[in-house]
Amino acid sequence: MARKPRSKTATKSKLPAVRKQKAAPPAKAKATTLAMKPTPEITFDYLKSNLFRTVHSDGVIGGITPPGNVHMAFFCERVAIPRRIIFEADLNKRSGIMKLGQEIKRETRDSIVREMEVDVIMDLTATRNLHNWLGDRIKELESRHSRAARKKRKK
Numbered sequence: 001m002a003r004k005p006r007s008k009t010a011t012k013s014k015l016p017a018v019r020k021q022k023a024a025p026p027a028k029a030k031a032t033t034l035a036m037k038p039t040p041e042i043t044f045d046y047l048k049s050n051l052f053r054t055v056h057s058d059g060v061i062g063g064i065t066p067p068g069n070v071h072m073a074f075f076c077e078r079v080a081i082p083r084r085i086i087f088e089a090d091l092n093k094r095s096g097i098m099k100l101g102q103e104i105k106r107e108t109r110d111s112i113v114r115e116m117e118v119d120v121i122m123d124l125t126a127t128r129n130l131h132n133w134l135g136d137r138i139k140e141l142e143s144r145h146s147r148a149a150r151k152k153r154k155k
Contacts (some may be wrong), residue, residue, distance in 0.1 A: 031083045033045035054116040068128045 053076065062072040088101030122130065 057117065059114070061114075065121065068124070070124075072122075072124050074117050074120070075114040076117055078113050078115065080111060080113045083107045083109070 056076050057074040058077040060072045060074050062070065065071050082109040084105075085103060086105040087103055090099040090100070090101050091097075
């Protein structure tokens with residue numbers, strides 16, 4: 001009796017394929033060197049979702065969620081746009097066309113607006129990774145600033 005072929009989807013793993021790197025040639029300096037074992041690799045492809053967007057952030061507000069994750073709401077600051085503006089109206093009786101006149105009244109908030117752009121919720125591991133990544137970016141920026149300041153002093 002012939003066996004049914006397996007479906008291709010049943011044999012594929014959901015995880016990315018792990019490839020082995022070629023081993024480096026053994027060192028010639030010592031005859032007793034151990035053979036190098038190949039290092040496994042995992043490849044990540046970065047794709048943008050349909051909701052991907054670039055946002056500007058002036059700050060973040062948040063805290064710890066009840067299940068123990070870190071919650072961050074990124075915001076941008078701006079002056080308040082008016083809630084309402086009232087203008088005089090000039091109606092031309094002959095043509096029926098109304099022209100906009102002078103502004104009479106403007107209703108606005110008496111505050112600065114912090115418009116929430118995006119919420120991010122991370123577990124402890126992801127938060128530590130973000131902390132380390134931000135620390136590295138801060139060091140890069142500080143290094144750039146100090147090099148620029150030294151160049152400026154030399155001129």
